[in-house]
């Protein structure tokens with residue numbers, strides 16, 4: 431353990447100012463952590479196993495001649511490495527996570543407890559159906575709740591994320607058009623839409639036509655009418671839209687779309703703003719995905735599992751992917767179950783193995799049952815209230831994108847208030863990191879210059895919002911008073927400074943190569 435190198439990577443912060451340089455690269459209790467390959471040795475292991483008995487190798491010349499190069503660490507070294515890395519992370523359990531269009535709300539621990547019940551947590555997708563009747567009944571029950579909340583008759587539960595739900599919904603639309611003997615080739619997508627909308631349409635071979643939005647990001651029904659033609663398969667619309675505003679013309683838009691023989695796809699990622707208040711089915715929606723990991727508080731981010739069930743209107747219900755469960759009889763068992771498209775079925779088939787994300791289903795239903803419909807309605811109201819509190823509390827210093835107009839669940843600012851300061855939206859976001867906050871969503875939606883999209887969700891207390899607001903006000907004043915260095919060099923206090931994210935994405939270095947001669951254990 432002697433010659434473990436001292437941290438060599440660029441010391442994170444504190445190079446400016448009066449802070450001392452430490453010998454370790456650590457800063458107080460913030461430990462500088464190297465790659466596991468740098469701290470591990472390839473000739474040792476954390477477990478002490480007896481020599482294997484002599485075996486006759488049957489691998490012949492395929493036998494490995496040199497060590498595989500995996501880092502060997504003792505158990506405490508391995509534990510420390512991963513715990514330290516986890517401490518560099520920021521999550522909803524650490525503090526406010528105001529990332530717009532993401533609904534980063536608290537994941538109630540009750541839900542976690544339910545998801546770990548052995549009857550849900552330990553089952554296997556290949557178990558015979560008769561041994562998992564309770565899990566199947568839970569899927570049916572959750573789909574009944576989703577059906578109630580959306581006002582739509584059928585819920586395809588299997589899609590595994592919002593984008594996957596979009597794909598499933600558009601596949602159902604394509605299948606429905608096919609069943610009518612039509613091949614339409616265009617999908618209309620408003621300019622401020624989430625990138626997954628045009629990507630999904632393009633993946634299915636549709637030509638995406640961008641629908642210009644009004645200044646406030648909303649869609650003009652007249653513009654929709656102009657673009658509709660017998661070649662338009664669907665319109666994809668987000669409501670509330672990605673600018674955080676409710677689409678007021680949504681019913682007229684749905685009617686126009688239907689009159690042209692097309693389908694109305696709603697991106698339901700922002701459902702958290704309207705649960706218990708508005709049923710999308712009543713607005714004329716034909717298909718809408720629901721991000722359980724946003725609206726219904728199941729964990730997301732960091733590559734964790736999502737779940738994106740799709741609500742389908744009566745006209746699209748026959749095209750439901752399999753497997754599905756629906757309805758329940760007197761004792762709560764599903765009355766309708768289909769594993770394979772039967773003869774004559776119009777089902778679009780299977781879009782993923784098995785039944786979807788069981789753990790997410792359990793969490794979402796636990797959230798619904800513990801809140802009740804009144805609680806979910808209140809959560810939506812509080813989410814909208816919190817966003818408006820932030821908008822109103824910052825709008826004298828920062829520029830709200832749509833003036834005094836109240837927002838839904840997220841507050842959107844543009845960068846006009848930074849004009850002349852030499853500070854950009856990105857600089858401002860990086861300075862928020864120094865304050866201990868995850869930044870808001872920046873530069874999205876694209877229709878707003880230098881956008882800053884803040885979604886506090888209902889989980890934040892007034893105290894937490896007030897602290898967030900006070901920090902942003904402090905930063906905004908610093909920006910306006912010309913304290914440019916605070917922003918241009920930010921973050922000063924994070925484990926790493928600014929990373930070249932574009933370069934990292936374009937030229938990923940996925941292989942670690944040792945810089946010096948290979949180290950041996952110092953035992």
Ligand SMILES: *Cc1c(COP(=O)(O)O)cnc(C)c1O
Pocket residue numbers: 531532591592593594624626627668672697699700721736738
């Ligand atoms: C999050 C989001 C999506 C995509 O959902 P994923 O679960 O990340 O695939 C689509 N549209 C909008 C508006 C979103 O916010």
